[in-house]
Amino acid sequence: MGTAGNNILVGSSVWTEDPSVVWIDGQVTKIKGKELEILTSNGNTVVANKSSVYPKDEDAPAAGVDDMTKLSYLHEPGVLQNLAARYQLNEIYTYTGSILIAINPFQKLSHLYDGHMMEQYRGAPFGELSPHVFAIADVAFRAMVNEGKSNSILVSGESGAGKTETTKMLMHYLAYLGGHKQSGGRTVEQQVLESNPVLEAFGNAKTVRNNNSSRFGKFVEIQFDKHGKISGAAIRTYLLERSRVCQISDPERNYHCFYLLCAAPEEEVKKYKLGDPTSFHYLNQSKCYELIGVNDSEEYLATRRAMSIVGISETEQEAIFKVVAAILHLGNIEFAKGKEVDSSILKDEKSKFHLRTTVDLLECDPRALEDALLKRVMVTPEEVIKRSLDPEAATVGRDGLAKTLYSRLFDWLVDKINKSIGQDPNSKSLIGVLDIYGFESFKSNSFEQFCINYTNEKLQQHFNQHVFKMEQEEYTKEEINWSYIEFVDNQDVLDLIEKKPGGIIALLDEACMFPKSTHETFSTKLYSTFKANKRFIKPKLSRTDFTIAHYAGEVQYQSDLFLDKNKDYVVAEHQDLLSASKCSFVAGLFPPLPEETTKSSSKSSKFSSIGSRFKAQLQQLMETLNSTEPHYIRCVKPNNLLKPAIFENVNIIQQLRCGGVLEAIRISCAGYPTRKTFFDFLSRFSFLAPEIMDGNLDETTACKKILEKAGLTGYQIGKSKIFLRAGQMADLDSRRALKLSSSAKVIQRKIRAYLTRKHFRAIVFAAVALQAFCRGSIAIQMFGNLKKEAATLKIQTNRRGRSARRAFNRLRYSVALIQTSIRAMIARKEFNYRRQTKASILIQSRWRGHRDFAYYRKLIRASIVTQSRWRGIVAKRELRKLKMAAKETGALKEAKDKLEKQVEDLQLRLQLEKRQRTDLEEEKGQEILKLQNSLQAMQSKVDEANALLAKERENAQKEREIAQRESEEASVTVKETPVPVDNSKEIEELSAELETLKASCQSDKNRADEYERKYHEAIQSSEAKSQKLQETEVKIHQLQESLNRLEEKLSNKESEDKVFRQQALSTAQNNKVLADLEAENKALRQQVLQMNQSHKLLSSGRSRSVIQVILKKSTYIFSGLSFLLYWQRGESLKGIDISGPSVQELREHADLKESPQKASNEKEQEYQDLLIKCISQDLGFAKGRPVAACIIYKCLRHWGSFEVEKTTIFDRIIQTISHAIETAESNETLAYWMSNASTLLLLLQRTLRASVAAGLTPKYRRSPSIFGRMTKSFRGIPLSSSLSFSHVDLATGLDTLYQVEAKYPALLFKQQLTACVEKIYGMIRDNLKKEISPLLGLCIQAPRISRTNLLKGTARTLANAAAQEILVSHWQGIAKRFENFLNMLKSNQVPSYIVRKVFTHIFSFINVQLFNSLLLRRECCSFSNGEYVRSGLAELERWCYNATDEYAGSAWDELKHIRQAIGFLVIHQKPQKTLDEISNELCPVLSMQQLYRISTMYWDDKYSTQSLSPDVISSMRALMAEDSNNAVSSSFLLDDDSSIPFSVEELSRSMVQIDIADVEPPPLIRESSGFSFLTPTAK
Secondary structure, eight states, rough: OOOSSSSOTTTOOOEETTTEEEEEEEEEEEEEETTEEEEEEOOEEEEEGGGGOEEEESOOOTTOSSSSGGGOOHHHHHHHHHHHHHHHHHHOEEEETTTTEEOOOOOOOOOGHHHHHHHHHOOTTTTSSSOOHHHHHHHHOOOOOOHHHOOOEEOOOOTTHHHHHHHHHHHHHHHHHHOOOOOTTTTTHHHHHHHHHHHHHHEEEEESOOTTTEOOOOEEEEEEEETEEEEEEEEEEOOGGGGGGGGOOOTTTOHHHHHHHHHHHHHHHHTTTTGGGGGTTTTTTOOOOOOTTTTTHHHHHHHHHHHHHTTHHHHHHHHHHHHHHHHHHTTTTEEEOSSSSTTTHHHHHHHHHHHHHHHHHHHHHHHHHHHHEEEEEEOOOEEEEEEEOHHHHHHHHHHHHHHEEEEHHHHHHHHHHHHHHHOOOOOEEEEEEEEOOOOOOOSSSSSHHHHHHHHHHHHHHHHHHHHHHHHHHHHHHHHHTTTTTOOOOOOHHHHHHHOOOTTTHHHHHHHHHHHHHOOHHHHHHHHHSSSTOEEEOOOOSSSSSSEEEEEEHHHHHHHHGGGHHOOEEEEHHHHHHTTTTSSHHHHHHHHOOHHHHHOOOOOTOOOOOHHHHHHHHHHHHHHHHHHHHHEEEEEOOOOOOOOTTTTOHHHHHHHHHHHHHHHHHHHHHHHHHEEEEEHHHHHHHGGGHHHHHHSOOHHHHHHHHHHHHOOOOOHHHEESSSEEEHHHHHHHHHHHHHHHHHHHHHHHHHHHHHHHHHHHHHHHHHHHHHHHHHHHHHHHHHHHHHHHHHHHHHHHHHHHHHHHHHHHHHHHHHHHHHHHHHHHHHHHHHHHHHHHHHHHHHHHHHHHHHHHHHHHHHHHHHHHHHHHHHHHHHHHHEEEEEHHHHHHSSOOOOOOOHHHHHHHHHHHHHHHHHHHHHHHHHHHHHHHHHHHHHHHEEEHHHHHHHHHHHHHHHHHHHHHHHHHHHHHHTOOOOOOOOOOOOHHHHHHHHHHHHHHHHHHHHHHHHHHHHHHHHHHHHHHHHHHHHHHHHHHHHHHHHHHHHHHHHHHHHHHHHHHHHHHHHHHTSSSOOOHHHHHHHHHHHHHHHHHHHHHHHHHGGGGHHHHHHHHHHHHHHHHHHHHHHHHHHHHHOOOTTOOOOOOOHHHHHHHHHHHHHHHHHHHHHHHHHHHHHHHHHHHHHOEEETTTHHHHHHHHHHHHTTTTTGOOOSSSSHHHHHHHHHHHHHHOHHHHHHHHHHHHHHHHHHHHHHHHEETTSSOGGGGGSSSSHHHHHHHHHHOGGGGTTTTTSSOOTOOOOTOOEEEEEOOHHHHHHHHHHHHHHHHHHHHHHHHHHHHHHHHHHHSSSSOOTGGGGHHHHHHHHHHHHHHHHHHHHHHHHHHHHHHHHHHHHHTTTHHHHHHHHHHHHHHHHHHHHHHHHHOOOGGGHHHHHHHHHHHHHHHHHHHHHHHHHHTTGGGGGHHHHHHHHHHHHHGGGGGGOHHHIIIIIIISSOHHHHHHHHHBBBBBOOOOSSSHHHHHHHHHHHHHHHHTTTTOOOOOOOOOSHHHHHHHHHHHHHHOOOTTTTOOOOHHHHHHHGGGSSSGGO
C-alpha cells in the first residue's frame, strides 16, 4: 500500500493509527528523528513512528471522490475517509477503478433504482455518471452485445452487506435492458426472484453475524439471444454447506426449513409426527431456535406459496417436507453397544419410534433401513462379509445418510426451479451474477470457515489477476513502460490448501480414510508437513489448532471436527435402500447407478470427501468465471447494529481487507498509485516552477520540467496523465507546502508592514483632527457667549412688550364678554319663544295629516276587498253553469269530439278569462280612479279650510305685532292679549262635510275589498284551468310526436321499398325476401294498431285519416314489391292483389332509376380522385392561408359530405396525409402538413355540429329491419347527395362558415384529423429533440481550456478570448438551430399557438436533461461549471427575447429547475445561507432531495469555498427522513413529459378566423368543370 511519507514536516496533516477508529487525522507538532509528535483531531497528543504515518490530502473534496484512483494519496486511511465522507451524504456507491464498492445504507433509497435512473444509465459511458450498480450492469451488457463475449458480475461481501439486494438490482436492470420475454405470465427475471424464498428456506441459516446467511454460492446465468433480448436463465448453486445438517454450534441455527416445518399448522405437524425443535438432535445442538422479528409459521406458509409459484406441485411439496421431517427423525435415532464385540443396536424405544417414523416418511423397508444403519457389507475376492458397526460408526453412517438426503433434495429443488424458468439452449451470450459468501473469521473457526475462506482465496486470485490486468491495460493505453512492475499473488496459500499430494485437503482426505485417525494425528501431520511454510503457523497455546495467513489476515482454525465434517461415505446400502422406496419422489432422488459403478462398488461403502467435492465444484466455478469477462461489486456492511447512518471504521476496514479492496490498492501502489491529468497537475504544482509557465510550452513539456526541477525519478508521462510512484506525491506536496509557507510568510510580512503604516497614518490624522477640534470648540464657546448676551437683551424687550399687551388684551376681552353675555340672554329669550310657537303648529299639522291619511287607507282597503269578493261570487256562478253544461253533453258526442272540443273550449275559456281579467282590471282601475278623484276633491276642500285658517292666523299675528310695536313705542309694558277670531261656524260646517266624505269613502272601500276578494278567487280558478289546459297541450304534443314518428317510419319504408325495387331485379333469394317483407308489413300494421289503442285521443277524424293513409301506403308497398318478385321469377300473377301502379310503369321506373345513379357515382369518384391527386402535391400558401386545407374544406362542403351516412372521401384524405408525413424526409414537409391539418381541423371545429343520430356509436346505428341489412351499402349515398349539390345553400355561398348537422363519418374524420395533428406535432418535437440532444451533452459540463488560467500577460488575454468562444459555441449552436427551426415553421404558416407549445416542450426537455445530468455527475456541480451553464442559459434567454412571446411563449419559464440549480452553484457565501433562504427564496421549485444532492455534490474549483453549513445539511437530512416516513416519493430526477399539451378546443380558441373566400384553386383542378365552384367568379 502507499508508503508512509519521509517528507513530513512540522505542521503537516497526517493520518496515524488509533485503536478505536483505526485511523485518525492530526497535525505534526514536533519531529524527533523517526518519532513524530502528533496533535490529533480529538485533542489528544500521540507519538508515532514515521513508517506508520501517512500524509493527509488537505485539498481533497469534503464530499469525497467517486473514483478512489483519483485520490492524491491512495492508502488505507485515505480510502476509509473517502468512503465515510460519501456514506454520510447517502452516496453508497464508490468506484475503485472498475470495481464498485457498495455500502449497505440499511434504509430505502428508492430514488436510486426507479425507471428514471435506469434510463439515465442506459448507454452512458462508464464513469461519466455517479457510481451505481446500474453502471456495472450496463458495462457488462454493452460488452456482451458489442463484443459477443459472455460477462459475469461477482457480488461478494459478508453476511448482511446487501449482496442479495444488489443482485436483485442487477437483474432488474438487465431485464430493463434486455426486454421481457414472458413465460407462463411472468418474466424470466420475476421467476428468478420468486425462487429466492425457496432457496433461502433450504439454503440459508443463522450464523454469528447474520440471521439469514446464504450457506451456498449462487451463480445466476441470464441468457440472451442474438438481438440482446433475454431468452432464458439458469441458477447454478455451488458449495452447499452439507455438514450444517448434522452439526451446528451455538448460537447458530440449522437450515431454516427445519424450523419452518416444526412451526407448520398443527395437522401437518401431527402428520409428520414432529414437535418442538428442542426435541430434535440436529436442532438442539444450539440454544437458538427462533429469530427476532421472524414468525416461522408465517414464513412456512410463504415458502409453500413460493414453491407453488415456481412450479412445484402440492404432491411434490408433500414429498419434500416428508424428506425434511425424515431427516429430523433420522437424527434422533441413537445407538448403544450390542452383545457382540464392535456391534450396536438401537438404544431405546424412542430410537425405534423415530426409526419407524423415518420408514413411514421415506416409504422404505424398515428392516433394510435398520441393517443399513447398523451393518456394512465387505466384498472380498473370496467372499462377501457382513460386519456390524460400533455405535460411533453407526452414528457417522446415520449422519452421512442425512447429509446425502439433504444434498440430493437441494439439488432437486435447483433443477426444478431451472426447469420452471426455462433455458435457451441456443443462447451464445450470457451475463452471470455470482452471489457467494465472503471471507469469515470468528473466534471459533471450523471446517465450514476453512472451505469458505478457501473459496475466497480462489476468488481473490481471480480478482488480483483482473486488477493487475486492468493496471496493465491502463499503462498500455497511456503508452508507459511497465515491464518491471512485479505482481505478487496468493498462489502460495492456494498451494498450501489444495496442492496434491501435500495440501491440507489431501492430508485431510488421507486422515479420514484411516479409521484410527483423530484430529490430533491430523494436526500433528499438518505441523510436520508445513513447518517451513510461511503461510502456515502453529499456535503456541494449542496442540490441535493451526493458523493460515490468508490475504485478508490470519485465521486460526480448530481441527476438532474437521474429520467428522469432511467424511461423506456413499454407502451402497443407502443407495439401494432409497432407490427402492415406494415413494417415487424419494426414489427419484437416488436414481440407479450405472452398471459399471454398481459392479465395482456392490455391497461396499465408497468414501467421498466433502473437501474434495468442494474443491471440484470450486474449480468448475472458476472455469466458468474464466470463460467470461468479470466485473466486481464489493458489498460492505457499515455496522453490526444494522442501522442507518452509522459508519464503524473497524468493521469497514476489516471488510475492505477481506473483500480484497485493499489488496487491489496494494497492486496499484506497486506500480503508479498516483495518476494526475496534465491539467490537474499543472493546476496544483505550476507555481513550483513559475518560470516554466511564462513560456509557451505544451502541457506535457511543462509537467516534465516541473518534475525535473523537483528532482524526481521513476515517474512516467503518458498520453494524457502523469503516473507517480508511491511517495512522490507526498514529496511534491511537501515542496508545495514549503513554497506556500514561504509565500505566506512574505505575504504576512507585507501585510503587517502595510497595517503598521496604515495605523501610524491614522494616529497622525487623529492628532491633527483633535487639535482642530479643540480650537474649534474654543471659538464656538466664545461665539456662544456673545450670542447669549444679545439674546438676553432681546428676551427682556420682548418680555416687557408681551406683558403690556397681555394686560390690554385682558381688559378688552372682559368688556366684550359682558356685552356678549347681555345680548345673548336677550336673543335666547326671543329664540325660545319663537321655537315653542313653531313646534306647536308643526305638531298640530302632523297630527291632522296622520289622522286623515289613516282614514284614507282604510277606505282603499275596504273598496278592494269588496270588489274581490263580488268578482269571486260571479266567477263561482259561471263555473257552476259551465259544469252543468259540460254534464249535459252526450256521451257519443264526447267520445267523438272530445279532443277538439276540449282544445277549443280551453282556448275559448282562456280567452274569456283573459277578457274577464282585463275587464276586472279596467273596472278596478275605474273604481280606483273615482276614489282618487273624490279623495282629491275632499283633499282640496280640506286644503281650502286649512288655507283659510292659516290666513286668519296670519291676520291675527299681524294685529298682535302691530299692537306690540305700538306698546314698545309708548314704552309701556302691556301684557299681550290674544285676539279672538270668530270662525267656529265655518269649522263646524267643514267638519260635517268631512264626516260625510268619510262615510262615502268607507262604503267605497268596503266595495273595493269585496271586488278584490272576487278577483283573487277568479285568478285562482283561471290558474287551475290554465294548468289543465297546459297538461292537455302536452298530451296533444306527445300524440303529435307519436304520429310524426309513425309517418317518418312509413317514409323510411317507402325509401326502402324504392331501393328494394332496384335490388329485386338481381336478387335470387326472393322467397325469403318476400317472407321478411310480409312480416315487416304485418309488424308495422300491428304497431300502428297498438298505437291507436294506447292513445284514444287519436280517434279523431284527422288521426283516423292518417292511419288510413299509413295502411294504404303499406298495402301499396307490399303489393308493388310482390309484383316485382313474381315478375322476375316469371310466375303467374293470378291471385295477387295489385292496387298500385301497372307493371309497365314499374318496369319503366326501375330502368330509369338505375342509369342516372350509376353515372352520378362514377362522376363523383372521378372528382374525388382528382382532389386526392391535387392535395398530394405541395400547393403552398395564399396570403398566409394553406391552399390545400381551404380546397379540401370547400369541396367537402360543396359535395355535402358532412351530412351523408357513408362516404370514402374522408378515409382517402386521411390516408394521403398519413402517407405524406410517414414518408417525410425533412421537417419542412411535416411543418407544411401541420399547417394544413391544423387549419382544416379549425374549419371543421367551427362548422360541424354533432346531431343526435351522429352522436350514437356505429353499433347502435345498425338497422334492425331486413331493409337495413339488405340496403346497408346503398343508404350511405342517397340520391340527394349526388352532383346536384342540393345540400349547399347557394344564396349563402361556400365562403361563409355556418354550422351543419354532421353525421358519423364526418365526426370520425374530425377525430382522425385530430390524431394526425397530434402525430405531426410529436414528430416535429421529437426531431428537434434528436437534433439538439448531442449538443446538450456538451452543454452541461464546461470544456477544460488548457492552461488558460495559468498563463500570464497577452497570452492569457488571447487564451481567454479563445476560451470564451469555445465555451459558448455549443449554446450558440442550439440557439442557431432554434432560429432555423422557427423560421421554417413561420415559412410554413404553422399557427403560433403550436409553435409556442413546441418550444415550451423543447425547453422543458432541456430543463430535464440538464438538471438530471447535473444531479448525476459530480464534476458538473462545480462553481466554474455553474458559470458556464449560466452563460449558456443567457444565450437561450436572448433567443427567447428575440423570438418574442408570440412564438417563445412561456418557454423560458420551463427552465426553472436548472436556472435555480445553477443559481445555487454560483452564489457566494454558501455557508452563511440558512435552509429557509435556500428553499424559499433561492430555490423554491427544487425539492429537498434535489437541494440535498446538489449541496452535497457541490465543489468550488475556482475559489475553493465550501458548500452549505453542516447544520443546514443535517436539517435537510432530517426533512428527507420525514418525507421517506410519510411515503412521499424521494426521486430527485425529473421526468420528460411526452404527452400532447393541447386540445382541439384550445387550438380553435387560439387561432383567428380564416377567410377562405379568395383562395385560388391550383391549375390541376381549375380547368375541371366539376370544380368551377372554387373560383371566385363562380359565386
